[in-house]
Amino acid sequence: MRGTPLPKKHVHIKTKHRKLRGPDWHISEMMLDRTIDAIYRRLPVNRKYHVPYLAGYSTDGTQIYIDKDLPPSFTNSNGEEIEIDRYLLLHEAVEKSLIDTLGLRYQHAHQIALRAEQAAVRADGVSWHEYDSFMMKFVKEMGEGKVTHVPPDLDLKPYIDEHDTEILEQMRVLIKAAKARHAAKASTSAKRAKKAKLAKKSS
Numbered sequence: 001m002r003g004t005p006l007p008k009k010h011v012h013i014k015t016k017h018r019k020l021r022g023p024d025w026h027i028s029e030m031m032l033d034r035t036i037d038a039i040y041r042r043l044p045v046n047r048k049y050h051v052p053y054l055a056g057y058s059t060d061g062t063q064i065y066i067d068k069d070l071p072p073s074f075t076n077s078n079g080e081e082i083e084i085d086r087y088l089l090l091h092e093a094v095e096k097s098l099i100d101t102l103g104l105r106y107q108h109a110h111q112i113a114l115r116a117e118q119a120a121v122r123a124d125g126v127s128w129h130e131y132d133s134f135m136m137k138f139v140k141e142m143g144e145g146k147v148t149h150v151p152p153d154l155d156l157k158p159y160i161d162e163h164d165t166e167i168l169e170q171m172r173v174l175i176k177a178a179k180a181r182h183a184a185k186a187s188t189s190a191k192r193a194k195k196a197k198l199a200k201k202s203s
Contacts, residue, residue, distance in 0.1 A: 029123040036086050036120060039093050045085055047072075049151045052167055054139055055088045057096045058153045064092045065151050067138075074134045082126050084134075091117040099157060106161035147171060152178035 043064050051067040058065070066088055073083045095113035098104045121131050150171050159168045 032120060032123050036090050039089060040086065043089065043093055045089055046151070049154075050147050050149050051151070051154070052147055052159070052164075052171065054135065055092050056151070056158065057092050057155050058151065059155045060153070061096045061100060061155075063151075063153075064089050065154060068149075070138050074131075076127060076130050082124075082131065084131070087117050087120050087131070090120050095158075096155070106158040110158070147174065150174045150178065152182050 043062070045064050045066055047066050047068050047070075049065055049068055051065045054067050054070055056065045057063065066085060070084075072085055073081050076082055091113045094116045095106075095109045098109035098112060099106060102109075118128055121128050147167065147170055152175055154171070154175065156168065156171065156175075159171065
């Protein structure tokens with residue numbers, strides 16, 4: 001993070017970044033930290049849905065989804081609370097960019113994104129083994145359950161490339177239903193807004 005392990009969770013401070021010591025093209029925990037902060041400012045994280053395999057992204061790449069049942073942090077062997085959203089955000093942002101910009105297959109983009117995630121975890125002085133073990137436990141738990149509420153615009157390319165036909169078919173049905181609910185809600189909101197506008201005009 002800043003060259004030393006963080007004793008507590010990562011904190012975003014709205015202050016000017018201090019100048020780096022040395023060229024900014026060298027490997028730097030501080031520069032990596034700034035990079036993740038920059039991604040945070042551009043991509044909102046949504047934790048309102050179920051997301052198979054813990055995290056994903058919208059089809060247009062403007063939103064990152066993290067599974068609603070995944071705890072936002074874990075306690076490591078030193079008793080420190082480690083927040084995880086920033087690492088998942090980095091992974092998903094890198095993966096989506098490589099797929100959309102370079103046309104990479106999910107498997108190839110995922111490998112690069114996983115390395116970026118690992119570098120960010122280690123830069124914060126967090127054990128990759130502990131972090132990865134925590135994640136894999138919840139991937140396993142999710143795999144044993146049922147997906148019930150997925151984002152209406154979840155990008156399905158990773159699941160298509162993985163040929164996970166069972167969960168893919170289930171998600172397609174759920175996404176279709178979610179889109180129908182979203183359209184109905186938007187229509188109701190539009191009608192209410194129109195009615196309120198007419199009422200205001202008549203008064």
